[in-house]
Amino acid sequence: MRRPRLTAAAVLASAVFAAVSIIYWGLVESERRYMDKWHSVGITQAYMQTTESALNQYRFDTGAYPTTQQGLIALVPKYMESVPTDYWHNELHYVCPGAQGREYEIVCRGKDGLIDTEDDIRSWELQPSEMN
Secondary structure, three states, X not given: OOOOOOOHHHHHHHHHHHHHHHHHHHHXXXXXXXXXXXXXXXXXXXXXXXXXXXXXXXXXXXXXXXXXXXXXXXXXXXXXXXXXXXXXXXXXXXXXXXXXXXXOEEEEOOOOOOOOOOOOEEXXXXXXXXXX
């Protein structure tokens, strides 16, 4: 029995389909990565905002923010249900007093979980609209 031959048009159509599929997959994957980053940063900023609200309530009640040694655990259970974490389930880094005259600093270590790296989210670098 004779095998059917592929025509040039069929080969070209297959190649075009493969190329379009690869490009489409690349765009979808790129969009997914962007959305994941946007989502994770947005959630972390919301957690930081909640933590700042709890810190302000703590200060209102006690007259001072928790010290670095007391940490954010001082907010549990009266002001928060548990020690605040970021999107990746890492505890937020807290320092009080903060550097450069800041009353305190809250830092999310980002996806890599390391402090002082490019993906960190710092409370003092957020725009006021992102924290209110």
